[in-house]
Amino acid sequence: MAMKDLTSLISGAAPSRRQFMIGTGTALAGVALGCPALAQSKELVIISNIGNAAQREVLQRIASEYEKNSGAKVTINNMDHEAHKTAIRSYLVVGAPDICFWFSGNRMKAFVKRGLFDDISDLFERENYKSVLGPATGAVTVDGKQYGLPLGGLLWGLFYRKDVFAEKGWTPPKTIVDLLALGEHAKSAGMIPISMGTKEMxxxxxxxxxxxxxxxxLDKHIELMDGKMPYTDAALKPVFDKWGELVKADLFSPNHTSFGWEQASAALAQKKAAMMDLAGFIKYGFPEDQxxxxxxxxxxxxxAGIGRYEDFALNSVHVPKNAKNKEGARDFLAYFYKPENLSAFLETESAVPPRSDCPPSKDPLVNAAVEQLKTVAGSAQYYDRDTDPDMALEGLKGFQEFMAKPERRDQILERLEATRKRIFKT
Known part of the structure; x- marks a missing residue:
């Protein structure tokens, strides 16, 4: 039941759990939580976790246009992306905005199960979204009801500089053996083979x-994500064996726990590293002319013989259950989600639009992702979106620790297994 290709995404086919992994990734000073009651039809508060300045500008432009057309006042509070992951747990309970940005899949489902996101199936029906979203609808669906609008999809993989590879005579690795060989070539050239920043884990x-x-x-991966496979299962041994081999071969940035992805992507841009595992937003580490x-x-x-399964992550936007102006929120979302507005919003982050009727992208990275998705056998979203949020937090800590201290592998996996048993009550 995995997503077969992007063609199915834009065909309007019925959503499948595995297609976008149902059940499965900023606080700036001045964010007002618990603000006074707002006029039901004339004021809207939005909390955004958007770290991209250009994307924040597009959102503000859309909000300003909406204000002129509707006469409503729209306030956007932009929060730090990482801080928002903690803040949302509080503000959805007390001081909820009318609209907030978040993640689809299990990260959304956790709040749905707690009754903190509003069912907006009526908006889907009114605007006939299922006809243009196809399987992307599944990413925001729980028990047949929709609790958000899917935003841009991010395809994860390895990125590199074309000019560096051409100059060195390198080709992208097709197998893990190729990757190890490329690592040796990169080190001989005085470069880091794989740029990695794990400060955010x-x-x-x-x-x-x-x-x-x-x-x-994919199936075994989702078993693990759903808490049905132990972290001490024998199937994970070769994963950590091979990962440990890559760590010990010095493929990754030294001291990677001390800096974030932005610094890591800058190292790729500055030709200090050969490749990096990320999504299209890697471009923000590059000067515009490069x-x-x-x-x-x-x-x-x-x-050999394992299908090509990828992480294809969808962000989303939601109406909190405790919002004061739910009708106004739906009205704004209908305006924001028009093909031309959504496309402009997503264009700035190299994200694949979920709507089949969005205008073609001007970004070659988006077009490359569209073409790559046509060859994908199935997709997950991303570890911290696919599994329970509390399990994900411990998993992120464990994986970061493993990359720094692979000799602690057994203790790390035993700790993660204890967490899995507690959370999934197995």
């Missing part, structure tokens, strides 16, 4: 996803 989880999907495939040098390559094959 989640980049390490992305590497785990790729390793597990390439060795165990973005055209960025190229994408799928994560290499590890176990």
């Amino acid at each position: 989640w980049p390490a989880a992305g590497w785990f996803d790729h390793m597990n999907l390439r060795i165990n495939g 973005v055209g040098q960025i190229a994408f390559s799928p994560f290499p094959e590890i176990t």
Whole structure:
């Protein structure tokens, strides 16, 4: 039941759990939580976790246009992306905005199960969204009801500079053996083979996803995400064996726990590193005049015969259950989600639009993702979106620790297994 290709995404086919993994990734000063009651039809408060300044500008432009057309006042509070992950747990309960940005899949489902996101199936019906979203509807669906609007999809994989590879005579690795060989060539050239910044922890989880999907495939990966497989299961041994081999081969940035993905992507831009595992937003680490040098390559094959399964993550936007102006929120979302507005919003982050009727992208990285998705056998979202949020937090810590201290592997996996048993009550 995995997503077969992007053609199905835009065809309007019925959503499948595995297609976008149902059940499965900023606080700036001045965010007002618990603000006074707002006029039901004339004021809207939006909390955004958007770290991209250009995307924040597009959102503000859309909000300003909506204000002129509707006469409503729209206030956007932009929060730090990482801080928002903690703040949302509080503000959804007390001081909820009318609209907030978040993640689809299990991260959304956790709040749905707690009764903190509003059912907006009526908006889907009114605007006939299912006809243009196809399987993307599944990413925001729980028990047949929709609790958000899917935003841009991000395809994860390896990125590199075309000019560097051409100059060195390198080709993107097709197998893990190729990757190890490229690593040696990169080190001989005085470069870091794989740029990695794990200060925020989640980049390490992305590497785990790729390793597990390439060795165990999608079904076993989702068993683990759903808490049905122990972290001490024998199936995970080759994943950590091979991952440990890459760590010990010095493929990754030294001291990667001390800096974030932005610094890691800057190292790729500055030709200090050969490749990096990320999504299209890697371009924000590059000077604007060098973005055209960025190229994408799928994560290499590890176990022959395993289908090509990828992380394809969808962000989302929601109406909190405790919002004061739910009708106004729906009205704004209908305006924001028009094809031309959604496309402009997504264009700034190299994200694949979920709507089949959005205008073509001007970004070659988006077009590359669209083409790559046509060859994908199935997709997960991302570790911290696919599993329970509390399990994800411990997993992120464990993967970061493993990349720094692979000799602690057994203790890490035993700790994660204890967490799995507690959370999933097995």
